[in-house]
Amino acid sequence: MIADTQPQALNFECETGNYHTFCPISCVAWLYQKIEDSFFLVIGTKTCGYFLQNAMGVMIFAEPRYAMAELEEGDISAQLNDYEELKRLCTQIKRDRNPSVIVWIGTCTTEIIKMDLEGLAPKLEAELGIPIVTARANGLDYAFTQGEDTVLAAMVQRCPDKPVGEVEKEERNSISKLLNFGRKKEDVAVTESEYAKHTPLVMFGSLPDPVVTQLTLELKKQGIKVSGWLPSKRYTELPVIEEGYFVSGVNPFLSRTATTLMRRRKTKLIGAPFPIGPDGTRAWIEKICSALGVEPKGLAEREAQIWESLEEYVKLIRGKSVFFMGDNLLEISLARFLIRCGMTCPEIGIPYMDKRYQAAELALLEKTCREMGVPTPTIVEKPDNYNQIQRIYAQDIDLVITGMAHANPLEARGINTKWSVEFTFAQIHGFTNARDVLELVTRPLRRNNSLKDLGWGKLVKDAKV
Amino acid sequence: MIADTQPQALNFECETGNYHTFCPISCVAWLYQKIEDSFFLVIGTKTCGYFLQNAMGVMIFAEPRYAMAELEEGDISAQLNDYEELKRLCTQIKRDRNPSVIVWIGTCTTEIIKMDLEGLAPKLEAELGIPIVTARANGLDYAFTQGEDTVLAAMVQRCPDKPVGEVEKEERNSISKLLNFGRKKEDVAVTESEYAKHTPLVMFGSLPDPVVTQLTLELKKQGIKVSGWLPSKRYTELPVIEEGYFVSGVNPFLSRTATTLMRRRKTKLIGAPFPIGPDGTRAWIEKICSALGVEPKGLAEREAQIWESLEEYVKLIRGKSVFFMGDNLLEISLARFLIRCGMTCPEIGIPYMDKRYQAAELALLEKTCREMGVPTPTIVEKPDNYNQIQRIYAQDIDLVITGMAHANPLEARGINTKWSVEFTFAQIHGFTNARDVLELVTRPLRRNNSLKDLGWGKLVKDAKV
Amino acid sequence: MKLAYWMYAGPAHIGTLRISSSFKNVHAIMHAPIGDDYFNVMRSMLERDRNFTPVTISSVDRNVLARGSQEKVVDNITRKDTEETPDLIVLTPTCTSSILQEDLANFVQRAQIDTKCDVLLADVNHYRFTELQAADRTLQQIVQYYIAKAKKKGQLPEGKTEKPSVNIIGISSLGFHNQHDCIELKRLMADIGVEVNAVIPEGASVLELKNLPRAWFNLVPYREIGLMAAEFLKEEFGMPYVDITPMGVVETARCIRKIQEVVNAQGGDVNYEEFIENQTLYVSQAAWFSRSIDCQNLTGKKAVVFGDNTHAAAMTKILSREMGIQVVMAGTYCKADEKWFRDQVSEYCDEVLISDDNGAIADAIARIEPSAIFGTQMERHVGKRLRIPCGVISAPIHVQDFPIGYKPFLGYEGTNQVADLVYNSFTLGMEDHLLEIFGGHDTKEVITRGMSADSDMNWTKEAQLELNKIPGFVRGKIKRNTEKFARDRNLSEITVEAMYAAKESVGA
Amino acid sequence: MKLAYWMYAGPAHIGTLRISSSFKNVHAIMHAPIGDDYFNVMRSMLERDRNFTPVTISSVDRNVLARGSQEKVVDNITRKDTEETPDLIVLTPTCTSSILQEDLANFVQRAQIDTKCDVLLADVNHYRFTELQAADRTLQQIVQYYIAKAKKKGQLPEGKTEKPSVNIIGISSLGFHNQHDCIELKRLMADIGVEVNAVIPEGASVLELKNLPRAWFNLVPYREIGLMAAEFLKEEFGMPYVDITPMGVVETARCIRKIQEVVNAQGGDVNYEEFIENQTLYVSQAAWFSRSIDCQNLTGKKAVVFGDNTHAAAMTKILSREMGIQVVMAGTYCKADEKWFRDQVSEYCDEVLISDDNGAIADAIARIEPSAIFGTQMERHVGKRLRIPCGVISAPIHVQDFPIGYKPFLGYEGTNQVADLVYNSFTLGMEDHLLEIFGGHDTKEVITRGMSADSDMNWTKEAQLELNKIPGFVRGKIKRNTEKFARDRNLSEITVEAMYAAKESVGA
Known part of the structure; x- marks a missing residue:
């Protein structure tokens, strides 16, 4: 199921430098x-x-x-x-x-x-x-977000392999059962008839509950039913995973979970770009539809409509350059979306690059660059932050997406930054949240323009670069 | 019912000066x-x-x-x-x-x-x-607390003159009835048999709800039932007042309400000292018992027991002098209690002195001074604050009870003060709360002793007196 | 009649008393009913003044109403003259004297015959002026009186001070953070080499008012109080004044540049640009805060600003221009000066509200639903109701506006304090937000450790009700003590009587 | 193993980095796995440092584990020497290097061959020392190193400064209010005519450490960091030191009197009594606050104090001695220095607790039920749970301990700030209390005006549930926007789909 085509045009490097990210x-x-x-x-x-x-x-x-x-x-x-x-x-x-x-x-x-x-x-x-x-x-x-990968990979083993019958239910913690009794009703209730017939599909990746609802609804619009999410809101409600089920990840840092699902639970992985940005979300839905044999409908219109609503933000970044120092492994997806918005991106730093698991995303990145007519970024694995900062100065970057250690010092030197960690916590997936991504991305640009007019560009004396 | 004996030993003056109190x-x-x-x-x-x-x-x-x-x-x-x-x-x-x-x-x-x-x-x-x-x-x-007197006197007219029957109830605001439905159960429930037979008794004076409960219970111990309080917690629950009922005030500033109850509603006023301090509370209960023809029981023991529990505070003020500048009309009752605690009191300033309504309290004050072997205070109506401050300096007073305008300046000159207004808001009535009165009274003394040791007695340079 | 739940500006006599009692050795006599001298309480309790407030009430009661006031008022003036030997006694009209239409001017003339001090009738009408307007007028009146007196006696000093110098006009008792602002302004003047010739009225002697013209210029930091005096001095002596409130980094710089202009116009040769740049970029932390990641997260958030002219206008500019926060509405209760306010803020906010009706302001806030409010104590209450954080930036004053620690709103340290205020206002809201997002996640039964006051004692229904009347703050303690009392005495049940017996016993 | 929900003191390497990065032009190399350099984040985010933190991680991964660390560490040292030309590189051991039992000393020797700068191995064992102890040791180690170096080269200066002078020891990066304390201490020294010879480590150059002996004495304001260096200087040069924390009016006076004694013992002739009296009674507002009516109402109230040694001890004394508040329990997490703490506070509190187990402290607070807590961020959380107000007086640090406005804890302005902290801690509780007493009185049905988001739209159950997931802070706004969207489109019912469609449409 994993795409084999390497996007040859992309340039991969491994700097093996000293870089900062979270544990x-x-x-x-x-x-x-x-x-x-x-x-x-x-x-x-x-x-x-x-x-x-x-x-x-x-x-x-x-x-x-x-x-x-x-x-x-x-x-x-x-x-x-x-x-x-x-x-x-x-x-x-x-x-x-x-x-x-x-x-x-x-x-x-x-x-x-x-x-x-x-x-x-x-x-x-x-x-x-x-x-x-x-x-x-x-x-x-x-590195950083891969911690989630290790936990989810471990939890894969704990997912039931057949629907929980009355007997098994008894075996579960009785207090928790009592407390959760009736909770199922919270989930989006739909009649089975709205769905197409397809092999069950389980999604993996930890997302805030409202985003889970949104993505589930997007697939429902295509007649696709999500049988469960890993992780679930409660450990006692882990999704059933049977051999032959389809699985698909929503986060780019879950390669180990993907492998475990395939090898240990004999599921079929749908390797899609990740549902970040309207372009990525559309590609994600299309890939899932294609895997499940469902004909996608109305996606082009939907994507166009979202793009239209984003225009006020897009015009703030079109033609500007963005540099990823590398932190949370969302870098490829974000870069691909921002390039689609009209930005240029000379470098994507990333702590770890799984070219197989991210293959579809890398292919979309390469395609996006081609379509937008911009150079493909250099993807630098395990970057060296010191060297990166020299490159940022040299290239006169408009926006640097970086970890928390470097944000304030770069700002003090008049360089616009956005914390990468905010993308880890914010709701960025799906059509609806594309606006939130751009809200975050454009914030420093909106902000710092007026400060420059006040003469508050650089706030360090004789900064040693 | 009002005592006729003027305590001749007390010295009354009316300074008609410039004094500060609240509106x-x-x-x-x-x-x-x-x-x-x-x-x-x-x-x-x-x-x-x-x-x-x-x-x-x-x-x-x-x-x-x-x-x-x-x-x-x-x-x-x-x-x-x-x-x-x-x-x-x-x-x-x-x-x-x-x-x-x-x-x-x-x-x-x-x-x-x-x-x-x-x-x-x-x-x-x-x-x-x-x-x-x-x-x-x-x-x-x-002046100040007499505002309550004017409101209660006006409300006297609105008290029903016979028990509210079902018909009259209907006439009341239906929403409030709905909201208040069942509330009566909150009141202290007792069986009628615990009470002596006596003419109904209504109390007047605004007290916090817990104090109402406490005083009601004290009287219940004597078999006396309080038929109602003016004011009640809700306007819709004003007490029934029939001709011939007994009434008694719990605050010294309610002379107009007392007069209205007697003249307009033909009730009989029980003129007692006010239930402040164990001595006052006992005298108050005794006077009420006497008026209702009930034999009081166990009061001497109860008073003694309260005094015993107060000893730790009393020893802090015994032999010290207190000066009332005059503010809230609680002055006579508080002075009487503090003299019983062993203090001396050269002067009681008071904005207004109704010698008839406060007759029983004045008599108790005079008796207390005699029994404690201290000079009777001069009672100064409408005092002049400027002159008072000269007298305070001259007499080297240990504690001045004063309005808020003078407290901080006196403290800055090394003179201990307590806000009179705190006694207006605190729960000071009855046996149980005697401790709270002394807690307030002794606070500046407990506090300032240690500051004096630090050399922080006076905090103004060249204070002009 | 006006239905009023709240007053943004006090009555006129408060303004007059704020000015008179700010001066050293000036006494005020109020002609009013008992209790109307609560200004004394405000000085003592809010400002924690160590001295007796130099205000005496000459009280109006039934007797006075019947017999006339003149004798009593004149007696009180002459008495205070003897007792306190003030330089000046200000007779302060009140709502009562206004209604009674007393000829107070005549009382003053009568009193002057017998007094050593000057006696002045404050020229303010209770029904026409607010506290702020009355303060502005009274200050002008006193300045004018002593300038005229000195002129008459030929005691006006000649010429200017040798070095550039300033009179700071408008610092007064019970002013919002005025004391700390004054310290900060003095430091600022020292930093730029401007001598402080006088600060009025706070701490000034009326006998020295004649020296005001020696300063090179006047500085009026607040829009509400001081402008009339500055205008008078301008007309009388051609003294220039600077009325740019140095609040916020940008406005502070603008104020300093204006001072530079004024000083250089009189033959000075100063250049403060380097000073401004150094303070802005490196000394004050406010510009850096604006650029830092903390503030970046506030970009585009919505705020409502409301207060007096000075602070509401300055805060609107700071939020909008220096912090990138969207001021959806800016408003003031200083209705008389509406045009100025609109001129100042219209560029920096979506909507302007001029009103002294707190209900209208509350409704506007409810409609806008901003992320934060910067307003008065009243808006703080509104914020509590709507769960919107509010930073207090303006009078009406409150005891919390007289902090013991140094908290100016003006000058460069003021910019730091304002940055903290903004940051804390928004983060408190964020903390709440986070608690709400995650607070619901403890869905498993919690087994409390050591923090529970639960027990096996039976409480009667009445006792339970009584317990519930006790504030939650101390309820746990009382419950515990009562239960201990009951156990010690082998009581099987806790009644209301037992509760109070326990209180007497242990002093709970 | 220890079950820990909270850590009062950080790990040893944080202490070492706090010292090394406080010095000017000193770089630290950490030998640790990726992510362990979060010290950089703390500097950048908590302290809002404008500069890149001079700490580089030489990361340990599977490759390094397999091949050995030496080459990588040495490479990184020599690389930084070239890139940053620091005066000193401090190699910082970590929990990882401790377990791996790497011979870091050998790495340092190897590196020194190729570097122009000095290279030093911080002598701290992760498992034996806390952050605070490690910082104390590292500071002493660096001082000792440069004193020895200067001595060897014959570069130690002779004699003392002409006027009395002081080294202030222990001001460091990420210290609790250290930056403002340092400003206040410098002002205090200026006020009493003592020159500041050096402040270390904050902002100091290691090359100037050789000048430390020129000061007349050392001042160690904090118990946790600086004493070892002061002891070393005392042993080496007989330099006296003053280790009385000038926090609170009484202890500040005691500190100044001790300085007087030390200065006069060396031939000085100073008398600070008048200065102390003036500051105490008239300049600082704290003594006056103590005597004022506001503080009188705090008399006898119960408080619990918990924090590091310095602040918990000082706060206990202030509350008990200066404000008449009963400190029921005073505690510290600085277990290694337990005896000192007991000596300091036992006279001023009922009970002492020495523990670094936050659960034990929370349980003690729950048992005592004080009116206020003065503790760390952890106790603030406990207070929230128990509805007891808490003033934060000690590390572990939090972004709110790095205010932009001036807020020292030491010196006379510190006494003002502490008075505010105490007052606000108690009154916030009182406000709550009042709200609870009176809040239940609105028993009549309320007709809301303009503040309600209610409407007549139908929400499906699912949509309602979804809405409830949205934080209350923005829920009203989203509800309103969604309903507007639905009305505009004539939707009779709001579904989850409609909610998100509305969001996309209006950007709610």
Whole structure:
């Protein structure tokens, strides 16, 4: 199902430089909110905990649903028994918070000391009577958003392989069943007759609930029914995945989940561009329709109509240049959409480039450049931020999309920036939200024009470049 | 029923000086909160409105239940028709707030321009179909807390003169009935058998609801049933007052209400000391018991027990001197209690001294001084604040109870003060709250002792006295 | 009649008293009924003044009404002259004296015969002027009086100060952040080498008003108070004045440039450009805040601004021009000066509202649904109701407008403080927003730890109702103490009586 | 393992980086996996630093694990030496380098061969030290290194400065209100005629550290960072140091008196008593606030204090001694320095809690039910849950601890700011309390005016559910826009589809 055609025109480099991005355990910040009955336990050091608390600004609410299992010297030197320690902590979590699932997030430290989380989890799960899912969201192997990939890949294994009958239901946590009873009604109710007959389709990727609804509705308009989403709002409602189902990812950083779904659950992956921007959303729907044998209808009109409504924003960026320093792996999709809006893009930095999983997106990027008549960007894997900044100065870039570490210093030097991390948290998928992407992208441009008139362009003296 | 014995030993003076106190329209601040279904309309100038808003700090809540009818030049010069103007405003109030009663508060200005509020009200009441009560809380005739007196005296006229039957109930505002349905259950439920047979007793004076409950319970312990309170929590629940009922006031500033109850409603006034401090509360209960022909029981023990619990506070003030500059007419009762606590009191300033209504309290004050072996205070009506401050310096007073205008300047000169207005708002009545009175009284003493040790006694340079 | 739930500007006598009591050694006599001297309370409680307010009420009561006021008023004036030996006594008319149509001018003439001090009748009509207009007039009146007096006596000083100098006009008691603004203005003048010849009225002696003409120019930071005095000095002596409020980075620069122009026109040779650039880009943090990522996120957000002329106009310009925030509506309650306000803000907002009816303003805010409000205490209440954050930028004053810590609104430190105010107004709203987005996610049953006051004691229905009357703030504590009391005494049930017995016992 | 919901102090490497990046022209190299350089984010986002943070990660990944780190680390050091020409490069160990047991000292030796700048390995063990201890050690290490270097080269200056002078030690990047504290301390020193010889590490050049001994004494305002360096200078040169935190009126006076003692012991002849009295009674407003009626009402109220040693101890003293507030519990998370804390506060509070377990602290607060909390961001959250107001007095830092307006905690302006903090903490609670008492009084049906978003449109159940997912903050607006959209199109019912169609159409 994965497209084989490499877009030859694109230029790939791997700089293997020193670059800043967030640690993949970041995913805890959105996943614990997305999966309402979960508890995330990050097994690592103070370094990990302080990151989540201070740099990610993950808020502690009344009843926190994430915590650190902070490794101390005794744990590192193996003087303490990992199983007993984790049992003690998870027992307390079960008592205090009573989650439906505990997700263990492994870190660099558990990797280096070779803590056997995958081995310990089933034993403790059996002993405590609470599901324990294990994900290795460590910074040695992954970057930022790939943390979600490791968690979803682990959860694939927990999806039921046949519809939940009354018997199985009984087996689930009875309290959670009680609480969730009747909730199904919340979902978009449609009569089966509105749908075309097709092999069931399961979507994967964590999106805010309103976006899930929107994308589900877009497919419904084509007569396509989404059987389930991974992750679901509750762990107890993970989607059924049977052999031969179609699956499709909505985020560009989920290659491991995709592979697991194909290899372990024998599903068929629909490799589409990602539904970001009206162009990407249309291509995404078309690809899904094509895979399911459904004839898409009205998509050209719909795309055109969205573009029309975006014009007020598009005219602000048309002809301007954008530079991605590389952070959250959404870079290719965003660049493709912005090039379609009329921007030029000399460089896309990206921490990790899975050319197979992103093949359809890369092909669309290449096609977009061709159609818009602009040079194809250089895609720089593992970029070197210092070198990038020299290139940004040299190329006189209009807008730099960058991680939080560099945004304020670049602004102080008169260079417009937008945090990449905002695209991770904002609602950017689908037709409806294309406007939100451009709202974010154009904000610094709208803002800084007037400041320049005030003479407030550069706010550092003798800046060393 | 009023005691005739003048306590001859007390020395009364009337200084007729320049003194500061609050305007009697202040009563709006607590009465609109006490009477939940009321609306207070103050008919006066910007001077009145700015006072309530800024010096009294009456808060505007989501749905305000008091407002100004601000008189403009056209109103003063009688170019506008008072009835039409008031009708316009009250119609708007009825539409926007739908109160059970509108209380018109007359001011100095309505007095001086001789606006005939009492004449206009019945006509407008009939036209609008909403009760309008008129009170002349003006500063030409009254001081501060006497504003409550004018409102309660006006409300006396509105109390039903026989129990409300089903028929009369229908006549009342149906919405309010609906809302209040079942509320009666909130009141303290007791079986009639616990009470002695006695002529019905109605209390008057505005107190916070918990204090109403406490005093009602104290009397219940003696087998005395309180048939109702004026004011009630809701205008629609004003107490029934029949000829021959006993009435008793809980506040020293209600002489006009007392007179109205006696003259207009032919009730019998129980003239007792006021239930402030354990001594006053006991005397109050005893006097009521005596009037109703009930034998009081256990009061001596109860008083002694309260005194015992107060000892930690009493020891802080025993032997110290207190000076009342005069503000809220609670001065005599508070002085009497504090003298019983062992303080000396050279002077009680008071804006207005009704020797008849306060006769029992004055007698108790005189008796208290005699029993405690301290000189009787000079009671100075309409004091001159400037002269008082000279006397305070000369007499080296330990604690000055004063209005808000003088508190901070006296503190800056190393003189301990307590706001008199706090006693107006705090819960000070009855056995239970005696502690709260002393908590307030001792606070500056507890506080300032330690500051003196830090050398922070006087905080003005070369203070001109 | 006007149905008023709220007053943006106070009555005229408050304005007069703000001016008279700002001066050193000036006493005011009010001719009014008891209680109308609450100005004293405001000075003592809001401004935390350490001194007795130099205002005495000559009270009007039934007796006075019957017998006439003159004797009492004159007695009180002469008495204060003896007791306080002020330089000046200001007789302050009130709504009452206006209605009574008393000939106060005549009282003043009578009193002057016996007093050592000057006596002046403030020329304000309660029904025609607001607090702000009355303050402006009274200040002008006092300045004019002492200039005329000095002129008559030939005591007006000749010439100007050697170095460029300024009179700062309009700093007064109970003014919105005036005390800190004054410190900041003095620092600013020191930074640009301008001597402060006088600050009036706050802390000034009326005897020194004759020296005002020695300054090179007058600075009137607030639109509401000081302009009349500055105009008078301009007419009388040709003194130029600068009336650009130095609030916000841009307007502060404009004010300084105007000062430069005025100074150089009188033979000075100053150039403040470098100073302005340095302050703007590197010293003040406000311009940098505007450019920073924090502020970028405010771009295009909608705000409503409402307040007095000075602050509402300045805030509108700051939000729109310096922070990229869309001011949907800008408004003022200073109706008398409507044209000026429209001229100032029309370029920077979508809509202008001139009104002193708080209901109209609340309705406009409800319709617009902005992300933040910058208004008065009243708009703060409206914001609470609508769950829209509100930063307070203008009088009517409140105790929170007299912070102990340094919080000017003017000058370069003022720009920092305003940036904080804007940032905090919006982020508080954001925090709420986040709590709402995520707050509903604790769908699993929560097992509380140590934070619950629940127990196994039985409360009677009456006691439970009584407990519910107690503010939530202390309810938990009272509940716990009562239960402890009941357990200690083996009570099976908690009644209302038990509650109050417990209170007496433990002092809960 | 430790179950941790919150960390009061960060990991050791943060402490090291706070010191190295505070110095001018010093670069740090971290040997750590990707993402562990979030210190850069904190500098840029919390402190709003205009410059690129001088920290580079030499990232550890599978390749590096397999091949060894030395080459990469050394390359990165020499590369930065060329690119940035720093005076010093600090190699910063991390939890990863600790576990890997890399011989970083050897890397440094290797790198030094090729670099023009100095290279130093920060001597901190991730598992043994907290952020604060690591910062204290690193500062001492750098000072010691440059003193030794100068000594070796014979470049140590002789003698003391002519006038009394001070080194202020411990002001650092990402410190709680450190920037404003530093300004206030400099002003205080200027007021008492003490020259500031150096401030370290913030803004200092390592090349000038050799001049430290020229100061008459060292001032260590914070207990957590700076003492080790001061001790070293005392041992090495016999330099006295003053370690009394000048926070609160009383302790500020005590600090100044100690400085007087130290200066006079070295031949100075100063007397600061008059200065102290003037500041206390008339200039600072804090003592007056203590005596004023506003503060009187706080007498005997109960408070809980929790924070780092410096601020928790100082705040306990201020509340208890200067404001008459009862500190029921005072606590710190600086466990290593427990004895000092107990000595400082035991006289001023009922109970002491030494813990870094936020759950234990929350439980203690729930038990005590104080009227106010003075704590960290964590206690602010606890306070929200319990509806107890909380003033933030200590790190862990938060963006709100980097206000744009001037807000020092130290010195006399600090006393004003603290008074405001205390006052506002309690009154906010009171306001809530009043609202609760009176809020229930609107028992009559309310007829809303202009503030309601209700209408007659039908929403399908699904659309209603979808609407409820939208934060309340914007829900009203979206509802209104959607209904307008539906009416314009004559839709009888609002479906989920209509909602999103409306959004696309009007950009709601």
